[in-house]
Amino acid sequence: MCLGIPGKIISIEENDLGVRMGKVSFGGIVKEACLAYTPEAQVGDYVIVHVGFAISRLDEEEAQQTLEMLAELEEVAAEQGESLTYILQ
Amino acid sequence: MKYIDEYRDEIAAQRYVEAIRQTVTRPWTLMEICGGQTHTILKFGLDRMLPREVTLVHGPGCPVCVTPMELLDKAIAIASRPGVIFCSFGDMLRVPGSHQDLLMVKAEGGDVRMVYSPLDALKLAQQNPDQEVVFFAVGFETTAPANAMAVWQAQQMGLRNFSILSAHVLVPPAIEAILNAPGNEVQGFLAPGHVCTVMGYWEYEPIAERYQVPIVVTGFEPLDILQGLFMTLKALEEGRREVENQYARSVRREGNVQAQRLIQQVFEVTDRAWRGIGVIPRSGLRLREEYAEFDAERRFDVAEMAVEESPECIAGLILQGRKKPPECLAFGTRCTPEHPLGAPMVSSEGACSAYYRYTREA
Ligand code: SF4
Numbered sequence: 247m248c249l250g251i252p253g254k255i256i257s258i259e260e261n262d263l264g265v266r267m268g269k270v271s272f273g274g275i276v277k278e279a280c281l282a283y284t285p286e287a288q289v290g291d292y293v294i295v296h297v298g299f300a301i302s303r304l305d306e307e308e309a310q311q312t313l314e315m316l317a318e319l320e321e322v323a324a325e326q327g328e329s330l331t332y333i334l335q
Numbered sequence: 336m337k338y339i340d341e342y343r344d345e346i347a348a349q350r351y352v353e354a355i356r357q358t359v360t361r362p363w364t365l366m367e368i369c370g371g372q373t374h375t376i377l378k379f380g381l382d383r384m385l386p387r388e389v390t391l392v393h394g395p396g397c398p399v400c401v402t403p404m405e406l407l408d409k410a411i412a413i414a415s416r417p418g419v420i421f422c423s424f425g426d427m428l429r430v431p432g433s434h435q436d437l438l439m440v441k442a443e444g445g446d447v448r449m450v451y452s453p454l455d456a457l458k459l460a461q462q463n464p465d466q467e468v469v470f471f472a473v474g475f476e477t478t479a480p481a482n483a484m485a486v487w488q489a490q491q492m493g494l495r496n497f498s499i500l501s502a503h504v505l506v507p508p509a510i511e512a513i514l515n516a517p518g519n520e521v522q523g524f525l526a527p528g529h530v531c532t533v534m535g536y537w538e539y540e541p542i543a544e545r546y547q548v549p550i551v552v553t554g555f556e557p558l559d560i561l562q563g564l565f566m567t568l569k570a571l572e573e574g575r576r577e578v579e580n581q582y583a584r585s586v587r588r589e590g591n592v593q594a595q596r597l598i599q600q601v602f603e604v605t606d607r608a609w610r611g612i613g614v615i616p617r618s619g620l621r622l623r624e625e626y627a628e629f630d631a632e633r634r635f636d637v638a639e640m641a642v643e644e645s646p647e648c649i650a651g652l653i654l655q656g657r658k659k660p661p662e663c664l665a666f667g668t669r670c671t672p673e674h675p676l677g678a679p680m681v682s683s684e685g686a687c688s689a690y691y692r693y694t695r696e697a
Contacts, residue, residue: 249371249684250477250529250555250585252338263491265484273337280454283480283594292338294532294585297424297474298452299481301594302532302585304338309584313341315562 250296252304255281255289270295338584342556343379351561352384358569364390364520365567366513366656368506369527370397370684371555377693379557381564389568392520392656393689395509395609396527398474399426399682400654402502403608404642407432410471410500413635414440414447420463422456423471425449430678433643453485453499460489460497469631472499477529479503479620480594483601486622486629498631503620504607506530507538512615513655514546521656523567525553525560528582533598535590539578547576554582601626610678611651648677653686660690667691 253270258281261267266281270293279293284300287293293300367373373393376382382391395401411432414421421437428437428449441447446466450456453470460468472482482499489497506527513521526539531552539550549570553563563581570579580586598620607619622630647665652658660666660679670676672688679685 250532263488265488280481280484282484283591283597285593294529296477296529297481298454299484301477301480301529301591305584309338309341312559312562312581312584313347 250294250301252292253277253279253295255287255291255293255300258289268300270300339556342554342558344558348379348381348384348557348561351558351565355389355561355565355568356386358565358572359386359388360572362388362390363522363568363571364392365523365525365564366392366394366521367525367553367560368394368396368510369525369530369555370394370400370682370686370689371529372396372525372527372553372560373686374684374689375555375557375560377689380693381557381560385564389564391564393653393659393686394513394524394656395612395654396475396506397654397679397682397684397686398478398502398504399424399430400650400678400685401504401609401612402427402430402473402678403610404432404644405608405640406500406502408640408642409632409637411435411437411440412637412640413469413500413631414445415443416467416635418466420446420448420459420466420468421471422448422450422459422468424451424473426682426684427471427473429675429681431645431675431681433640453482454488457485457488457494457497460494461492464496466496467634468497469635470497470499471502473502475504475506475527475530476534476598477527477532479598479602480533480591483594483597486601486626487597489629490626498629498634499622500631501602501619501621503602504609505604505618505620507542508615508618509609510539510542510550511546512612512618514542514548516655518657521548523549523571524551525563525567526550526578528552528554528559528586531580531582531586531590533591533594535588536578536580536586537588537590543576543578549576550578552578552580552582552586554585609654611648611654645676650677650679650687653679660687661694663687667695
């Protein structure tokens with residue numbers, strides 16, 4: 247139910263009530279979404295869409311940091327003379 | 336960056352498992368609140384990759400599962416009326432009520448439709464001015480902005496034939512109910528990333544403080560979950576009891592302020608019964624008085640109903656993380672996705688359906 251899927255905004259418009267709407271591409275499948283809750287999001291940005299509503303604009307820097315945390319773990323382990331990768335053999 | 340594949344890298348996952356292995360020195364029990372996370376855990380077998388010391392129990396984060404049977408019976412009563420188009424997310428259609436489910440109502444000629452968004456229901460109301468369109472507004476905080484927007488737009492457009500049946504539930508009171516339950520064994524939580532995308536995580540700080548539990552806001556991909564688990568276990572081992580944010584690419588501490596504003600304009604907090612758990616004070620949302628005309632419960636005046644739960648179903652224990660689905664005597668025999676006895680076997684986020692789908696052949 248709380249499923250939210252990242253997609254890329256490809257166009258932005260307003261509906262009759264002045265609500266911010268847009269088209270969002272999910273790996274090529276394009277759907278309409280309400281963008282009223284992500285006023286800062288622009289064409290080309292990734293948003294999390296849940297039941298037809300963008301609920302956040304994804305932060306690329308933070309996304310990178312999540313992935314880089316692993317690299318840091320590795321460094322710490324290396325300093326301690328241990329390897330995290332031995333189980334991969 | 337596509338925000339999906341990067342978080343499914345198997346080698347990275349193995350490294351996290353190893354990091355967890357090196358961090359953990361004694362047994363810990365953690366709960367993931369969200370049913371979506373439960374499914375990722377079972378689908379990718381994350382629970383089986385973890386060291387023996389770590390026990391994962393599954394939380395109540397399946398809105399379909401916790402919708403009380405009485406509300407479901409009301410939905411069924413409304414959907415059975417002539418002139419009503421009853422709209423719901425697909426998962427809700429097969430959840431058994433006392434005597435029927437919504438699909439049976441449809442088979443008997445009721446106009447029951449599956450929609451992807453509450454805005455689809457709104458469109459149906461515009462296109463069918465002579466019929467009553469009712470949307471079954473089930474969900475956690477994640478879904479509340481969508482339903483608030485649908486109601487607000489209906490009011491702006493002066494739509495007289497649209498209403499919602501609100502079954503909205505809130506996560507923080509449920510966490511407190513779990514922590515307050517006698518015999519609670521949960522020592523740390525993965526908080527649901529999309530609920531916190533909407534609400535932020537400041538609400539969780541007093542809980543972490545009061546109950547001395549670490550809470551890590553966590554995303555939904557396998558690497559997110561492993562990282563969330565790693566952060567929670569590290570905090571436990573180091574004696575830190577605070578809120579941390581693993582899912583920072585989507586979640587900010589204050590949450591989505593625009594969304595919160597419309598939720599507060601349209602809804603107010605109310606006591607809510609959770610299926611299998613009972614009433615949790617201030618754990619749900621109902622429409623404010625100013626929007627009462629859009630409240631299906633008032634519009635259709637559905638009376639209080641006596642409900643009949645399946646005597647075999649232990650959904651309440653499952654939803655509180657006190658039992659796992661295979662411990663239910665009906666699991667996989669008298670209760671299957673084709674013939675569910677309880678909601679957790681139906682919903683795509685229910686723990687019973689996750690175990691049924693991913694663990695039986697193993
Ligand atoms: S397996 Fe079926 S009967 Fe048992 S708890 Fe789950 S939903 Fe209920």
